[in-house]
Amino acid sequence: MAKLTIKDVELGGKRVLVRVDFNVPMEEKDGQMVVTDVTRIKETLPTLDFLMAKGAKVILASHLGRPKGKREPSMSLKPVAAKLADMIGKPVAFVDDCIGEKVEKTVEIMKAGDVLVLENVRYYDQEEANDPGFAQQLSKVAEVYVNDAFGSAHRAHASTEGVARVVADRGGQCAAGFLMERELKFLGEELESPARPFVVILGGAKVSDKIKVIDRLLEKADALLIGGAMAYTFRLANGNKVGKSLVEADKTSIALAALQKAKQRGVKFLLPTDDVVANPVKTEKLDKKGKPIIEWQNPTVNSSLDCPENAAGLDIGPATIKAYAEVVKNAKTVLWNGPMGIFEDARFAEGTYGVARAVVEATQKGAISIIGGGDSVKALNKAKLGDKVTFMSTGGGASLEFLEGVVLPGVAALTNK
Numbered sequence: 001m002a003k004l005t006i007k008d009v010e011l012g013g014k015r016v017l018v019r020v021d022f023n024v025p026m027e028e029k030d031g032q033m034v035v036t037d038v039t040r041i042k043e044t045l046p047t048l049d050f051l052m053a054k055g056a057k058v059i060l061a062s063h064l065g066r067p068k069g070k071r072e073p074s075m076s077l078k079p080v081a082a083k084l085a086d087m088i089g090k091p092v093a094f095v096d097d098c099i100g101e102k103v104e105k106t107v108e109i110m111k112a113g114d115v116l117v118l119e120n121v122r123y124y125d126q127e128e129a130n131d132p133g134f135a136q137q138l139s140k141v142a143e144v145y146v147n148d149a150f151g152s153a154h155r156a157h158a159s160t161e162g163v164a165r166v167v168a169d170r171g172g173q174c175a176a177g178f179l180m181e182r183e184l185k186f187l188g189e190e191l192e193s194p195a196r197p198f199v200v201i202l203g204g205a206k207v208s209d210k211i212k213v214i215d216r217l218l219e220k221a222d223a224l225l226i227g228g229a230m231a232y233t234f235r236l237a238n239g240n241k242v243g244k245s246l247v248e249a250d251k252t253s254i255a256l257a258a259l260q261k262a263k264q265r266g267v268k269f270l271l272p273t274d275d276v277v278a279n280p281v282k283t284e285k286l287d288k289k290g291k292p293i294i295e296w297q298n299p300t301v302n303s304s305l306d307c308p309e310n311a312a313g314l315d316i317g318p319a320t321i322k323a324y325a326e327v328v329k330n331a332k333t334v335l336w337n338g339p340m341g342i343f344e345d346a347r348f349a350e351g352t353y354g355v356a357r358a359v360v361e362a363t364q365k366g367a368i369s370i371i372g373g374g375d376s377v378k379a380l381n382k383a384k385l386g387d388k389v390t391f392m393s394t395g396g397g398a399s400l401e402f403l404e405g406v407v408l409p410g411v412a413a414l415t416n417k
Contacts, residue, residue: 003184003414004175006047009144011054013112017142017167018051018177019159019410020044021149021394022062022080022117033074035083039381040151043394047148047177048088048115055112059141060084061098061121061159062149069125081117092117098124099137107141121159128157135162142167148177150184151395153410154402164413174415179394184411186370186391187402195332195368196222201324201355203228203338204375207251207258212404213337214258223268223331225324227316227340227351231272234259235305238271243307244280270324274317276341276348277302279310299347315341316351325358334359337372337400343379352379360388372399 021044025037035041051058065075078094085092095106098118106116121127126134135158139145145167147153152160164174176184200221202210207230217224226234229246236242237252237259262269278296285293301317302308316324328334336359340351356379363369369389371377374396380386393399402408 002417003411004173004417005181006050006146006175006177008417009173009175011051011056011144014056014143015059015107015110015141016051016056016144016146017059017061017139017163018047018146019149019152019163020060020062021151022060022077023064023151024080026064026074026079028074033076033079035079038083038087040394041080041084041087043179044148044177045087047146047179050178051146052088052113052115056144057107057110057112058115059107059110060115060117061138063122063127063152063159064120065122067120067122069123071123075120075122077117077120084115084117088115090115095119099134099140104141121157127159128155130156130158130162132162134158135166139163139166143172145172145174146177147174147410147414148179149410150180150393151398153180153395153408154398154406156409160410161413164410168413168415174413176411176414180411182391183393183395183399183402186368187372187393187399190333190368190370191220191335191403194220197331198333198335199223199225199328199331201225201227201328201334201336201338201359203230203340203352205229205246207233207248207255209400210338211251211254211258213400215261216403216405217335218258218261218265218267221267223270223327224262225270225327225355227272227320227324227355228338229313230338231316232307232313234271235307238305241306241309242313243277243309244312245307246312268327270327272313272316272320273305273323274301274303274319275307275313276300276315276317276351277307277311277313278347280312296345296347314345315348318350321351321354324355328355328358329361329365331362331367334362334367334369335372335403336369336376337374337403339375339379343375343382349379353383356380356383356385360385363389372403374399
């Protein structure tokens with residue numbers, strides 16, 4: 001069902017509450033928190049420019065990090081408001097709360113075209129609980145509600161779903177911003193009846209994370225190419241040795257069912273025929289989550305379907321890259337979600353980058369290429385190829401759930417056309 005967009009709504013002089021995704025990377029410099037990547041702010045600028053040009057009073061709500069209901073100074077949106085002001089070239093007001101009298105008084109003095117950023121909605125536990133009372137307070141300043149935060153649309157939180165219901169119940173309109181509209185167009189409409197051949201590339205760690213997507217896309221795809229650690233669950237299911245590779249040994253029946261479905265439907269289901277393996281060596285160092293850091297030693301190309309006993313597979317190999325690139329280059333529609341290996345380490349990045357180059361080549365030949373969020377977007381940007389594909393989703397979990405066919409609460413709550 002098509003949703004109202006900001007082009008369909010009367011905005012002049014209206015108080016418009018916009019749910020944006022300003023959950024941006026930050027770090028401390030000289031005692032101040034600063035934004036280190038403006039991508040998410042930049043993505044929503046077309047929506048903000050349109051609202052300002054139409055004379056709306058623009059009130060922005062977002063979460064940042066996981067403060068768990070506490071006022072965590074390092075997760076304040078104040079530096080984000082300052083960065084936004086730089087980017088739009090005009091003042092942006094900031095209130096150190098998202099509900100209450102202070103917010104209402106600030107909104108009262110706003111003029112047409114003004115922009116206000118509210119404090120982190122997750123400073124309140126009631127946000128993630130989708131508390132009706134909290135949604136009521138958040139919506140007090142809103143005549144129109146706009147959701148431009150696709151990356152949070154799979155969560156039924158107060159700012160993504162509760163507020164929309166309150167605004168709709170009192171006769172207000174709830175619309176999609178331009179970013180949300182693009183996400184729904186490319187992940188929805190374009191994949192509803194894709195131009196063929198339709199090639200799906202899936203990577204990442206776990207089959208269990210992607211099995212619903214695999215199942216759904218097997219209904220539509222002409223070819224499915226598998227990479228990342230999840231390939232080893234398929235290998236194990238086929239009776240191959242996986243050495244020290246990351247694998248879900250209890251998910252082999254799911255993998256076999258997917259292979260069987262592909263066969264029945266005549267879908268090409270490609271698994272790696274070679275890989276780059278290395279020996280894991282535990283170190284005394286711990287990562288940010290307190291887990292031991294593993295060093296990978298002696299990386300080599302392994303041309304066997306069996307992994308050496310003391311090695312783990314960490315990337316697809318050159319023969320697989322070549323085979324996958326051939327399939328991708330001739331596609332008319334490409335959907336890619338998940339890297340082919342541990343691309344953050346240059347020794348295990350060539351699989352992901354090789355596939356990225358093939359996706360770009362297909363795009364240049366006229367294919368529609370859709371990158372389904374998360375690490376795939378990170379990898380494309382790292383390879384400086386992000387601007388050479390048709391569309392990169394801003395939603396990690398949200399894009400996966402949407403591709404699975406799940407109705408996203410933040411989308412469902414918007415007004416139907």
